[in-house]
Amino acid sequence: xxxxxxxxxxxxxxxxxxxxxxxxxxxxxxxxxxxxxxxxxxxxxxxxxxxxxxxxxxxxxxxxxxxxxxxxxxxxxxxxxxxxxxxxxxxxxxxxxxxxxxxxxxxxxxxxxxxxxxxxxxxxxxxxxxxxxxxxxxxxxxxxxxxxxxxxxxxxxxxxxxxxxxxxxxxxxxxxxxxxxxxxxxxxxxxxxxxxxxxxxxxxxxxxxxxxxxxxxxxxxxxxxxxxxxxxxxxxxxxxxxxxxxxxxxxx
Amino acid sequence: xxxxxxxxxxxxxxxxxxxxxxxxxxxxxxxxxxxxxxxxxxxxxxxxxxxxxxxxxxxxxxxxxxxxxxxxxxxxxxxxxxxxxxxxxxxxxxxxxxxxxxxxxxxxxxxxxxxxxxxxxxxxxxxxxxxxxxxxxxxxxxxxxxxxxxxxxxxxxxxxxxxxxxxxxxxxxxxxxxxxxxxxxxxxxxxxxxxxxxxxxxxxxxxxxxxxxxxxxxxxxxxxxxxxxxxxxxxxxxxxxxxxxxxxxxxxxxxxxxxxxxxxxxxxxxxxxxxxxxxxxxxxxxxxxxxxxxxxxxxxxxxxxxxxxxxxxxxxxxxxxxxxxxxxxxxxxxxxxxxxxxxxxxxxxxxxxxxxxxxxxxxxxxxxxxxxx
Ligand SMILES: Nc1ncnc2c1ncn2[C@@H]1O[C@H](COP(=O)(O)OP(=O)(O)OP(=O)(O)O)[C@@H](O)[C@H]1O
Ligand SMILES: [Mg+2]
Numbered sequence: 017x018x019x020x021x022x023x024x025x026x027x028x029x030x031x032x033x034x035x036x037x038x039x040x041x042x043x044x045x046x047x048x049x050x051x052x053x054x055x056x057x058x059x060x061x062x063x064x065x066x067x068x069x070x071x072x073x074x075x076x077x078x079x080x081x082x083x084x085x086x087x088x089x090x091x092x093x094x095x096x097x098x099x100x101x102x103x104x105x106x107x108x109x110x111x112x113x114x115x116x117x118x119x120x121x122x123x124x125x126x127x128x129x130x131x132x133x134x135x136x137x138x139x140x141x142x143x144x145x146x147x148x149x150x151x152x153x154x155x156x157x158x159x160x161x162x163x164x165x166x167x168x169x170x171x172x173x174x175x176x177x178x179x180x181x182x183x184x185x186x187x188x189x190x191x192x193x194x195x196x197x198x199x200x201x202x203x204x205x206x207x208x209x210x211x212x213x214x215x216x217x218x219x220x221x222x223x224x225x226x227x228x229x230x231x232x233x234x235x236x237x238x239x240x241x242x243x244x245x246x247x248x249x250x251x252x253x254x255x256x257x258x259x260x261x262x263x264x265x266x267x268x
Numbered sequence: 269x270x271x272x273x274x275x276x277x278x279x280x281x282x283x284x285x286x287x288x289x290x291x292x293x294x295x296x297x298x299x300x301x302x303x304x305x306x307x308x309x310x311x312x313x314x315x316x317x318x319x320x321x322x323x324x325x326x327x328x329x330x331x332x333x334x335x336x337x338x339x340x341x342x343x344x345x346x347x348x349x350x351x352x353x354x355x356x357x358x359x360x361x362x363x364x365x366x367x368x369x370x371x372x373x374x375x376x377x378x379x380x381x382x383x384x385x386x387x388x389x390x391x392x393x394x395x396x397x398x399x400x401x402x403x404x405x406x407x408x409x410x411x412x413x414x415x416x417x418x419x420x421x422x423x424x425x426x427x428x429x430x431x432x433x434x435x436x437x438x439x440x441x442x443x444x445x446x447x448x449x450x451x452x453x454x455x456x457x458x459x460x461x462x463x464x465x466x467x468x469x470x471x472x473x474x475x476x477x478x479x480x481x482x483x484x485x486x487x488x489x490x491x492x493x494x495x496x497x498x499x500x501x502x503x504x505x506x507x508x509x510x511x512x513x514x515x516x517x518x519x520x521x522x523x524x525x526x527x528x529x530x531x532x533x534x535x536x537x538x539x540x541x542x543x544x545x546x547x548x549x550x551x552x553x554x555x556x557x558x559x560x561x562x563x564x565x566x567x568x569x570x571x572x573x574x575x576x577x578x579x580x581x582x583x584x585x586x587x588x589x590x591x592x593x594x595x596x597x598x599x600x601x602x603x604x605x606x607x608x609x610x611x612x613x614x615x616x617x618x619x620x621x622x623x624x625x626x627x628x629x630x631x632x633x634x635x636x637x638x639x640x641x
Contacts, residue, residue: 066510092512104507106500108569117500120493121512127521130492131485137492144493162285184511 017080019044019220020188025064025074034060036244038074042188042237047214047221049235049252051228057244058224059101062190066098067091079187093121095187099177099194101224107166111157114165114176115148118183123147151179154216155209171202175209182213189213189221195230207234232256296483296572304476323586325540327579328475329533332482334562334578335571336529339486341560342569343495344522345502346403347411349556350418351530356551357394358531359538360425360457362387363466366539367456368432370467380469384478384535391531394421395524403519418556425546430457462545463538470540478536479575482529486571489525498522565610577610 018041025038035057042048052058063069065076067088075084083094097118106114123144125136152158155175160168165176174194181189194210195203211234213219225231231238232252239249240261248258255261307324310316333355340348365386366379373379398417405413429440433453440446444455457463489495497518501508509515538544548554559578566577584606588599595602613619 068506088509089512089514092510098510100507100510104504104510106503106507108503109496109499113496113499117496117508117513118511120497123493125493127489127492127494130494131488133488140493180507180511 018042019079021077023075025071025076027060027064027069027072034244035064038246040239040249042220042222044220045218046237047211047223047235049231049238050222050224050241051231051238052241056241058241059192062098062192062224065190066096092184096190097181097184097186098190099181099192101192101196103173103177105165105173105176109165110161111152111163111165111168111176112148112161114180115151115183116144118180119144119147122185148183151183154213155179171198174198175206182217187220189219191221191223193224193226195225203230210234293487297480300476300480300483319586323582324472325470325475325536327582328479329536330562330578330582331479331575332533333530333559334566334574335482335486336526337559338563338569338571338574339522339526341563343490343502344498344519347407348414349411349553349560350414351559352551352555353418353421354391354394354527354530355534355537356421356425356546358387358391358534359544360463361390362535363463363538363544364430364456366466366469367463376469380474380539384532387531387535388528391534392524392528395527396520399520399523403523415553415556418553422546422551426460428457429455429459431455460545462543464543466539466544468539470536475536478532482532483571494518494521565607
């Protein structure tokens with residue numbers, strides 16, 4: 017059974033058909049690429065998957081469970097975490113705290129235990145600190161743990177968003193153009209990190225990317241979206257050699 | 269630099285940061301204690317005028333109000349203009365409790381402690397009930413509706429009549445006669461005439477203690493799991509939802525705690541007066557806005573700063589009175605000038621840097637920077 021299965025998903029904004037009859041199957045442990053030109057509906061699809069938008073039609077199954085009508089919070093609890101194309105960090109919080117908020121639903125102590133600093137507060141906070149530092153280390157951010165998130169350089173902010181998403185212990189990670197705005201060196205390093213996360217955390221990842229070459233390097237499978245519809249999906253090498261893709265996406 | 273050296277360096281840095289944080293947090297408590305000890309000593313020596321002695325409890329009340337509103341404005345990030353309304357709920361429920369239980373509890377301290385809990389509870393519940401509809405709104409709308417609720421509370425209290433006789437408690441929204449009390453009955457809350465004859469249980473000691481507890485609870489809340497969630501929601505609601513935070517729950521939690529402490533301040537206020545009435549001056553929007561001024565000038569999200577602003581701005585008119593006849597006559601002008609000065613320079617990056625440099629304890633404890641090897 018596929019970890020994520022989407023059937024006939026669609027949504028319209030007024031007269032605009034942003035996503036139409038979208039289908040996808042992602043197996044556990046896969047690193048899956050979603051590509052398509054500007055305005056193709058990639059981000060809209062993420063918003064549909066995470067309950068930000070209610071789909072007009074179609075259904076979404078995660079691990080066999082129908083999560084189509086879930087609210088954003090419940091989608092995360094069910095096991096989907098995401099990053100955003102336009103970075104959405106908790107700007108005033110420290111880098112460490114950004115990740116610790118991500119751990120919120122896995123480490124529990126009551127508000128009163130927190131206010132009165134009972135032993136469980138110290139015990140759980142220590143565990144959270146250790147876990148958060150461990151995650152930051154994966155992204156080479158452990159040296160910046162006390163920085164305010166908004167003071168991080170742009171590339172690091174993108175990484176921090178991934179770390180925060182991973183902190184929620186998801187089954188499926190959705191990354192919306194994680195390399196946007198990075199220089200080639202940073203991008204290469206990030207792609208390595210993403211592959212590392214896939215292997216090390218046995219993570220299933222759906223990756224939106226603009227740059228075809230980039231995804232081709234690391235994704236096993238691809239789906240190409242064009243004007244809200246799937247142009248083609250399949251093994252990366254097959255997709256890239258398809259004449260339809262070459263005309264629609266690469267142009268001419 | 270090799271790996272190990274890097275790791276130790278980092279460890280050292282983290283440790284230093286942790287120590288700085290601890291010092292910063294404990295400084296506040298130390299300062300509050302020190303103020304109490306010094307002021308008490310000065311009172312004993314008779315070097316504080318009775319005018320200033322009379323200001324001690326109000327100063328604590330304003331500081332508690334400022335700190336608690338900062339939880340809503342700075343930490344939750346919502347502009348509330350109805351804080352005085354919660355203070356009003358606390359004041360009346362606390363004074364009511366004292367009146368009703370005066371015969372039951374002979375120990376004044378115990379009774380006052382319970383009265384504070386009673387006021388805190390009702391103000392917290394009021395915060396919860398008002399928060400449920402209000403926190404769905406954003407920005408300006410939220411501000412306007414909290415302002416309206418604050419006024420509603422004040423006006424409701426003005427038509428509230430509660431009496432007590434041998435048959436129990438009676439409530440009316442019309443008049444004290446409608447209570448239908450027996451001959452032995454007593455009107456406790458008498459509409460616009462409020463509550464009279466509440467014992468003056470508020471002391472400087474209890475006020476300082478309450479201030480201490482307020483800072484402790486709010487600071488610890490901010491640095492706990494729940495407080496982090498609240499600040500995350502403030503910084504980015506959509507991202508907070510995407511990592512599974514229950515937005516409504518944490519907004520309501522912060523708002524209710526904020527209201528509850530306003531209630532505690534209200535209980536102190538009520539037990540510092542012979543007659544408690546709800547007027548525009550003490551529980552109206554004027555008061556709400558004044559508390560907001562403390563928060564804004566002291567620094568949004570800066571709990572200590574807002575308390576300091578509350579104290580400075582409450583003392584200022586009295587201090588100006590004593591300077592020179594010219595200043596004294598125009599003291600509201602000078603008050604306004606100080607407000608403007610604080611607004612312009614209080615939170616500017618340069619001013620913050622300056623304060624960090626000269627007014628933080630940790631800078632004096634810092635080791636000299638090591639020479640580059
Ligand atoms: N909330 C909305 N209301 C109206 N139209 C929307 C909304 N969200 C997206 N759209 C439209 O849907 C289409 C798809 O947008 P989307 O952001 O999903 O594209 P994308 O593939 O992510 O593009 P890009 O590569 O630029 O990020 C666009 O035409 C966009 O204007
Ligand atoms: Mg997009």
